[in-house]
Amino acid sequence: MxxxxxxxxxxxxxxxxxGNETVPFELALGRVLAEDIKTDRDLPPFNRVTMDGIAIAYEAIEMGITTFAIKATQAAGDEPVNIDTVYECIEIMTGAALSSTADTVIRYEDIIISDGMAKVLTIDVKPGQNIHQKGKDKKKGEVVAAANRVITPAISGLAASVGKPVLRVKTxxxxxxxxxxxxxxxxxxxxxxxxxxxxxxxxxxxxxxxxxxxxxxxxxxxxxxxxxxxxxxxxxxxxxxxxxxxxxxxxxxxxxxxxxxxxxxxxxxxxxxxxxxxxxxxxxxxxxxxxxxxxxxxxxxxxxxxxxxxxxxxxLGISGKPLVYAQLTKDVTFTPPLKYFLQVKLNITKQGIITAEPVEGNGSGDFANLADTDAFMELPMEPSVFKAGEAFPVIKF
Structure with a gap:
């Protein structure tokens, strides 16, 4: 033995x-990546507006200009609209691509719009505010998800965002x-x-x-x-x-x-x-x-x-055992000279401590008992008494 x-x-x-195989990305959940997923362009691919409001050139604020003529309204997906002077603004929506002629977005809550004019109410305007800058997340060609990772919903979303309809995964x-x-x-x-x-x-x-x-x-x-x-x-x-x-x-x-x-x-x-x-x-x-x-x-x-x-x-290249430890909630005695895999129910205290409550069963044939447990706690061969508050590794299932 x-x-x-x-x-x-x-x-x-x-x-x-x-080996490896290719699968449609929407069917790859739970599989293991066999390739790096890289961006096909900058993320975000343009200066992306993050608040509904007006787009201006910050130079205007520096010049003391607080009232702007609304040149146009731009929705997300529209071609960017330029402003021709510091006295103009573009009414712009969240997700829209910002023109290079503007560099600051002021949200609706901080302006009043009347008769085609937008008046800024706040003096706390910062250059570049409310803009997600092009390439800030990732540059073109950068890795967004490395190989040897389990494909999660987030990685599926990444694959969609970089144009990867098919993924190479471990067979x-x-x-x-x-x-x-x-x-x-x-x-x-x-x-x-x-x-x-x-x-x-x-x-x-x-x-x-x-x-x-x-x-x-x-x-x-x-x-x-x-x-x-x-x-x-x-x-x-x-x-x-x-x-x-x-x-x-x-x-x-x-x-x-x-x-x-x-x-x-x-x-x-x-x-x-x-x-x-x-x-x-x-x-x-x-x-x-x-x-x-x-x-x-x-x-x-x-x-x-x-x-x-x-x-x-x-x-599959997923290295290492997932080491999760939990504290026993009560004493456990196990005398045979064997490593004991104790069935436990896991909880988390307000202090963030994972606790393991032993669940009494009727031996290894008591499968119904597993429905009320979350994990096996791996208790060493020695000692024979394991005290409440002591921490041991658990295998969550």
Missing amino acids: ITVEEAEQLILDQLNDY MPRVVIISSGDELVDVADNPSDFQIRRSNNYTIKAVLKRYGINADMEHIAEDADVTKQQIQNCLQNYDVILLSGGISMGKFDYIPQALEDLQVKKLFHRVSQRPGKPFWFGKHNNGVLVFAFPGNPVATFMCVHRYFLLWLNAC
Whole structure:
């Protein structure tokens, strides 16, 4: 049995680059950029008016001029209108492009307009006020979003603003999720008194969908030959196999033997953690990785977040674990010599401190309990008593 840290390193030693692909920018949310997004022109591309009002030459204010003849009215999107003398102004709207003959905008609240004339009421006029200067945000050719970043709504907006209808993104691995066990029936079926509905595979699929992976799903009956054949097919058609269940020491757990027969090299089996101690990880000589999670729902859920997503982010160039710490709200005792992934509900105090309230469950099979929690708190193997107020890392889900 190995430690969590050793398991993590063995997994991160197996990083792969699955290439790049192009997708429409409006479908790229959640994907990882494989290129820098650069501006195709200055941002903003012109001197942009930020207040409704009048545009003047500040020279007029310096000369003591406070009343201006309105030459024209200009809306956003209109061609800029020039003023010919310091005694003229342009009535102008927010978002409009300012002519080079004007350099200051005075808002409506500070003027009176009557009979085609605008009188300035305030003496507090500053040169260049209420103007977003051309190129102030970014110059043409500058990077507005660097590669290896998750595409957020803000980045989608940036892509639209610089004329990038198609984005190059990291290609996701081809993933299949395999469940096993004759005690499991489909969601729409009526289970017998001794059966349960399959849920782990749907849970994993839902987690991966948030990362832009549309994983396939298969179910293996408890038959040694069938198990071997289905896994062999998956080894030929996918980059990653995620197994849920069938890897413990039971008489009908055929998966470990099938993996061995198919020359999937075991890199580890059993990790000193709870939940998820029977976690198995290996690699086929063709490069396919196999994550075999315990069948208990909470164990599967935790291992997907703690190990598979960490590996996926590293493959996509998103470096480092998201280190979020939270303070326990009450004492917790855990005596086995294992790293404990405690289910917690997170809150934030008025002082900005993240707190973690332990939520009592009924073991790694109590999946319903996850609906009332936000994260796993990663408690070290020692000590066995963790005090309220102590801070530990959390894996938010």
